[in-house]
Amino acid sequence: MALPEGAIIRHAVREDVSTILRLINELADYEKALSSVQATEATLLETLTFAPSITNSPHP
Incomplete structure (x- = not known):
């Protein structure tokens, strides 16, 4: 599968x-399961592992 032109893959x-x-909610809405989403910004911040901040990263 080819990436759309201009797409960049990087760590979150x-x-x-x-x-x-927003993407989680949009997919859940498309799947008619928006009411099942329990994720919040706070829970994502607590459970995901992130790369260094964009401002500190040497890559675009």
């Missing part, structure tokens, strides 16, 4: 949590 950083949660 703490600043990505709101985007990750």
